[in-house]
Amino acid sequence: MSNPILSDWTTPFEIAPFAEISDDDFAPALEQALQAHADQIAAIAANPEPPSFANTIEALEAAGEGLSKVLSVFYTVAGADSNPAREALQRDFSPKLAAHFAAISSNKALFRRVADLWAQRDDLGLTEEQARVLMLTHRGFVRSGAALQGEADARMQEIKARLASLGTAFTQNLLADERTWFMPLSEDDLDGLPDFVIDAARAAGREKGADGPVVTLSRSLIVPFLQFSPRRDLREKAYRAWTARGANGGETDNRDIAAEILKLREERARLLGYENFAAFKLETEMARTPQRVRDLLMQVWTPAKARAEADAAVLTQMMQADGINGPLEPWDWRYYAEKRRKAEHDLDEAALKPYLQLDRMIEAAFSCANRLFGLEFAPLDVPLYHPDCRAWEVTRDGQHVAVFIGDYFARGSKRSGAWCSAMRAQAKFPKVQRPVVINVCNFAKGDPALLSYDDARTLFHEFGHALHQMLSNVTYESISGTSVARDFVELPSQLYEHWLEVPEVLAEFATHAETGAPMPPEMLEKVLGAANFDQGFQTVEYVASALVDLAFHDGPAPADPMARQVEVLAEIGMPHAIGMRHAAPHFAHVFAGDGYSSGYYSYMWSEVMDADAFAAFEEAGGAFDREKARALEDHILSTGGSKEAEDLYLAFRGRLPGVDALLKGRGLIAV
Template sequence: MTNPLLEPWTGEFDLPPFDAIRDADFAPAFEWALTEARANIAAIAGNAEPPGFTNTVEALELAEEALNRVAGVFYNLAGADSTPEREALQRDLAPKMAAFSSEVTMNAALFARIEALWSGRDTLGLSAEQSRVLELYRRMFIRAGAALDAAGRKRMAEVKERLAVLSTSFTQNLLADERDWWMPLAEADLDGLPDFVIAAAKAAAEERGQPGHVLTLSRSLVVPFLQFSLRRDLREKAYEAWTARGANGGATDNRALAAEILKLREERARLLGYDSFAAYKLEPEMARTPDAVRDLLMRVWEPARAKAMADGEVLTRMMHADGINGDLEAWDWRYYSEKRRLADHDLDEGELKPYFGLEAMIGAAFDCATRLFGLEFRPLDVPLYHTDARAWEVTRGGRHIAVFIGDWFARSSKRSGAWCSAFREQRKLGGDQRPVVVNVCNFARPAKGEPALLSWDDARTLFHEFGHALHQMLSDVTYGFISGTSVARDFVELPSQLYEHWLEVPEVLDNHARHVKTGQPMPAALRDRLLAASTYDQGFATVEYVASALVDLAFHEGAGPADPMAVQAKVLKEIGMPHAIRMRHATPHFAHVFAGDGYSSGYYSYMWSEVMDADAFEAFREAGDAFDADTAQRLEEHILSAGGSQEADALYTAFRGKMPGVEPLLKGRGLLEPAA
């Protein structure tokens, strides 16, 4: 059939022909690709030859080539640039793709071949990488239900199909709530807002075809509004709308979906013989057990809560001094915290932002990658899926390494948050396949003709996602199954969180944090005040994060709760959640946990990785140079290029020599009590 998704891609670097692809092409392409994949799987399972690594595992690696290509384009577009047609197809595909996955992983004949290979693995002459891939394939099949009896396999398939439908609905409901809410701002409503917030509100109005200015639920717009707006009533209205996503009643309410998801996850775990979904999910991670996760989180919770409570008392006094009586509320915290930051550290977001132009921060991220790993970035003029997206060829020593795509601005067709994904992964099997990696963010769009300005947090986000991109681009393995970010969930955030540290290197700021109008570098005094305040308000940030992680863990221990909101309330009461701070992600919009199960029982993983990233950057400090070549080479060899070729703790220990304790994390967040 003639379909640009299925025909050979002959453009530069074999990129998807975005300018030729239409929404109508996706459904027939998926149908054809699924048919081909099923035929390939059947041929492997039914192969009359004795099972070998080549005719079983390597054949599986290549069996879904066309399907992976089509899905890589579709799901990236569905997240970054949804349309009604794409949303409808996503709902239709959810059970079909889940059913296909079950067909493969619960194919008895296929599993028998893998078991035969596993039983005779010592006689196969496998390389270390091949042994690891075989081990992970076997683990995947068993954890998917391949070893269950026929009734168990049937029920497992039904559970997975229903979970796929529910998670898709959860995601689309959240996008609808974010897309459909906006608040017009009259001139008087702009009081106290810096020029960059006013410009972003104007750009948001233009995108929606509205006059004047509007506030949306994009984090890069609503957070600075909460920081600066003099109108406490509007801050409350905006904050409550932002935190009510997925809990507004009607067709987009996610609370019942969350309850059903948790029940089905519990059933899935029990079918496999686990006491809880948390026990099942954490078994292959670095943490291993729910108790280990809770131990880490509670060790951080107590000092973080104490710091937040003390900060809250200061902010309350500031509010009372303004003539506002009563308790400090959640919509007050950022406003008074910003005023306190200005008073204590002489830091004004309006003064800082002109030094963090988007173009400069892209350049900073690229420059650090050049100095650390020898990468070079050349802009590409190629068709992409949206006019906001931009592409670069990544090379090293003249050799093509990857294509990097950046898509940084918020828009109503894009789901919230920031993420890294790939249109194509790195692998060597079947030819040297180089990756096509994309970073997607939701930064506020500037007014027409004006430069895009980032907050300090936005700049950290850009570096964070680019750290994920480096993990994908520098991957150097034979098998796609262990390529790039295909690692333990509580290890995957290490490269991204580690890369954030380079934004705080003074010489990086001196070289790249330049005023968008004058081109002058950030004054040294301002830079030093910024770095001195790096742990400012970390009590708040840590409390809102750890509370979310503890609720996630509680959801998945024991029986799936009939009322997740009651569990959320119970956990927050037990840990003594401060009144003026709420969870970073309340249950109805907790996409990390409910929009698929990638971070379910795993939201803690950012903090688990932070224990390592704080220690990993110390390796550069110990070397006396943030760009020390030998340390960077070890980082690439043992972590960034290695993918999932070994267990995560083995990879980290190969880089650093040992696993770290929690103290560097507490120190990095300013939560470690100074020695007496």
């Protein structure tokens, strides 16, 4: 019998046939796909013809279709709907995949062909896009260690395999801690909580099989609990559990894993001739050097810390007025900040939330994409990997553009956070393929599901990534969609968040869950007026994490990452009442893989651009100016990694921005 993963998919738009795939299919499909890809690579390397762009670079682009199918399906379900069988498979797959790709990057015959083409690049008559793909392919081989010989080569393969296993272990330990911890709540413990938090806690209790409501470590539940619960003891218990993820001792403790990862990354960088891992990692980003990253972060840190300290003084006074002496603690901040927001802006999250229905916010994201780019979204009835998932066909002028899948609700089988991935990326070679894009979030379930304003911003953020994938229009998959510099990839997503704050968008789509009435104008004004509320806190918790990430990689690897974390926070004067957004043992951005390692700063680097890019719309004639939207699509959303990120932004805006636009956007300096 043929394996359903590797067979031809006859489903609508060739979406993976999830209903036909069982966990038993993954291992044999992977083995078959790995062997097929290895055979293709061997044939390219051994080709007796002189190397050409077609028989080497394009051949590499065309290879591995079966492997792409296996990995797209497996890693979708492993991240969003895991189970013990899938976790075991992930542990087994990681070193195999690392060894497979390491064998490709260390294939000397293959590298010689690529290097020969690179040496002849000016005489090959390549298009601009082909020249870019050749450069990226050659650079990728070199940075993977293809030029290493002997012991150095062998050691590089060992390091890659070990890092892959460690990253998987880090992720699974974190998921285990998040899945197993919950705090039961009695009916008395619910006092003071708004209905939407109580409903979410009851839904979480049912999902956990508990007798009543519970608080879990899902951000969409624990953050509102910390905002609204008057029970300081319960807030402390929940906060300590949340920040202890990955550091609870025993089999799921991530601290030794983090230390080994950092040590291996440093060794990897030194084998390639770099001083440290940060220098290696940042070489291909817009920032280029650790010093430029540090300069940006410190330009933001100073005003953010000043704002946070001023806010802390106000919140401490509020706490003392409640008869609580002693310092403001991290589990107090959100509670008193919410009280302050209600007092100063007369904005009550509990009153606001019924206006932010999940379905209406999805409609809002779709509507903005229609007005900006002419995209239409029609529901699709297709089997997906979980009943919570939904799918839409995306069209423009009647032509198929993409399939978009949304998986929005938190559950124990899903890792925390929110992300976007392409189950199939856009390409025109070796055949035309349109993307299948998925947004995964962790919102609290409800009937109807209601979002916080931060949740709604997350929805728009991830949909911005989806647009980057859906509107991609390049020839080669390796430079398609979000295949761009890490500190550029967040530009489309963070830029799209701005459309949530356009008054006419909220006026149309922020309608009450029970009455259907639009958000009252006075509430809308308060929402927009409070957009920068508590930015000192939010900026400090983020920048502290980014600075710690940079310190981990810019210099010798710390033997004790936790001690180094403490040192960095002391050096920058971290306010006592604010915790890092991601401490080392649960810093999945940095330790679950290399993606954001030495690169967590990327969100802020992109924010410098997104504040300036949205200003371009306002200057041109408004948020829905079609000419500016066309320029955004032509120069950024459709181009993938076909050019340097700096050149793409310059083509769109005509200049590079300074940090002032970001500081003004966050309300950290006077406008």
